[in-house]
Amino acid sequence: QVQLVESGGGLVQPGGSLRLSCAASGFTFSSYALSWYRQAPGKERELVAYITSTGGSTNYADSVKGRATISRDNAKKKVYLQMNSLKPEDTAVYYCFLPYWGYWGQGTQVTVSS
Numbered sequence: 001q002v003q004l005v006e007s008g009g010g011l012v013q014p015g016g017s018l019r020l021s022c023a024a025s026g027f028t029f030s031s032y033a034l035s036w037y038r039q040a041p042g043k044e045r046e047l048v049a050y051i052t053s054t055g056g057s058t059n060y061a062d063s064v065k066g067r068a069t070i071s072r073d074n075a076k077k078k079v080y081l082q083m084n085s086l087k088p089e090d091t092a093v094y095y096c097f098l099p100y101w102g103y104w105g106q107g108t109q110v111t112v113s114s
Contacts, residue, residue, distance in 0.1 A: 002026040002103045004096040009108030012086055016112070020081040022096030022105055030054075030074040032100050036081045038092035038110075048094070049081060064090075086112045 008020040020036070033052045039045040049070035050059045058070050069082040079096060091112050096105035 002098065002101060004098060004103055004105035006094065006096050006105045006108040009094060009110045011111045011113065013114050014087060014112055016086050017082070017084045018086065018110060020083070020094055020108060020110070022079045022081075024077045024079070024096075024098070027098070027101070029077040032098060034072065034079045035097040035099055036070060036079075037095045037097050037104075038090075039095070039107075040089075040092040043092075045095070050099075051079065083110070086110075088112045 003025045005023045006020060008018060010018065012018055031053055033050065035050045036048040037045050038048050046061065048061050048064055049068055051070045051072055055072045060068055067083060067085045072079040083090065091110060093107040093109050095107045
């Protein structure tokens with residue numbers, strides 16, 4: 001069965017960095033695009049970043065453009081989200097998402113606070 005397991009969240013000060021990881025299993029990882037979403041308290045879930053199956057193309061939400069980098073390692077079956085210059089408004093639960101099949105991970109909490 002498809003599994004997406006996020007890790008790497010935590011508490012970070014404004015201006016800090018985090019690297020989120022999503023370990024995948026149960027499908028042919030290298031064949032599918034993947035995304036990162038986030039959901040802040042009281043807000044709708046929003047797309048943060050998207051990467052194609054080969055990693056050759058990426059897209060970002062305007063809110064994180066220039067501060068986030070999505071990448072993947074098809075040999076390790078992992079997708080990453082590097083977030084820099086973090087702001088309090090980046091506080092949210094971050095989810096890994098497999099668009100083709102509609103699978104979500106359980107999420108990892110990112111809290112940006114001094």
